[in-house]
Amino acid sequence: MSANPGNSLKALSPTPPERGSFPLDHDGDCTKQMQEYLSCIKLVKGENAPNCRLLAKEYLKCRMDNKLMDRDDWKHLGLPSDKKEANDVTKETTPTSGQ
Structure with missing residues (x-):
């Protein structure tokens, strides 16, 4: 007896991720950055x-940079795209005096 009614192969076909594959870093090119994160x-x-x-x-x-993923705009990844935005993000985490 089949667990898939109608035995349709189409229903069992996996779908690829929206942004493609995310290859493993076999050479450890980004291990330091990954561990810090x-x-x-x-x-x-x-x-x-x-x-x-x-x-x-x-x-x-x-x-x-190491071609382990496709290039994309930072804004599409939800990250600051330039130094000004990065400084704004850093200011959010820096405590101000008197608080």
């Missing part, structure tokens, strides 16, 4: 902290 995420207990997002940007930049 994961350490940050662990430190902030999984919160979407702006300083961790900057580390994520460095990691993704490394992957793009």
